[in-house]
Amino acid sequence: MDTPILTQPYVYLGCPTLGAIIVALTIQRWWKKGSGGGKKKGDGEGGGRSYLDLLPFVLSLCYGLIIVLACSGWSGLGILTRLGLWGGNGIGYAYLVWGIGGDSPEVTRANPVVLTDGGYCVLALWTALIIGNHVWGRRLPRIQNIAGTLAGIFLGMAAGIAGVMAVPLASGLNLAGSWWTGGIQ
Template identity: 35%
Template sequence: MTYVTIGGVTVGLMILAHYLTTWWPGLKPLRKDAVRHAAGLLPFLLSWAYGALTVLGIGGLIGWTARTAVWITSWLGDVALVWGVGADAGQRAGGTVYLPLTQTGGALVLILTVVVVVASKKSKHGRAISSGAWCGATLGTSAGIAGFAAVPLATAANWLGGTVYGVL
């Protein structure tokens, strides 16, 4: 299991803040057409959920990639904290209790990996998709931020995987 540091959570929050800042249409346009503007958040939020799923006990190449991204992000965040503001580095941001994915839940994550990779390359929302997945993987191991999402995401993936593969 890979744990994110305070620096890693900081980088994840910076990705989130960057996306929300660039997305923000302003209060008046948001009040006028809230549904259309809120729909602009969907690619980021869905890929965020995928990124969080990849750190919920997934092994193999996908799990290794997610854990490596978390490790690199934590290292970069720690360097930024030390050199940027003089804070201490390497402190664990806290863990959470993970609900393991079943075999069919893991298979669903593999299918979602193909979808996310292709969508990030072919979609006009590619940048939002890739940054959302990175943000989700980074914040998915933090108890304070995404710990609340681990159980519903894993439960949904397990249920959907069981439903899809139960039909076949």
């Protein structure tokens, strides 16, 4: 944890581990308590879950991944993201090193993702939708928004995860942004 919070931060293994724990617990909860109480209608052997129940979490997870990769530390959203990342880094490091007895090496992605101007417009719209879903949503989608966004932030700066997810997310935002800016010009 050698770098300032607002610059490109170092990420240690504990931080993405914490993000993976959030994802695993969310899926476990969905599996155990999914719509219908975990029972299929009629046969009584698990199931009865709708993948749509996970949609707020997955959208928030993708949102967290892209904001940690695309927002600079010198923006309002970037500052919040870096503070969340810093906290997750500290908690994850403590959990792996002092709680479990392992090690927490650095796993930082080398470069942030760059969005086009249109991509940032779509990101601004996505931010408004996440906030709206949090403000006007039911209790569970609110929790899923927070948990998904934090998990995305914690996972986003890890080199392996960011390398796989950054390309489709940033490309999708940039493509939607080019459509958006082309449509209003």
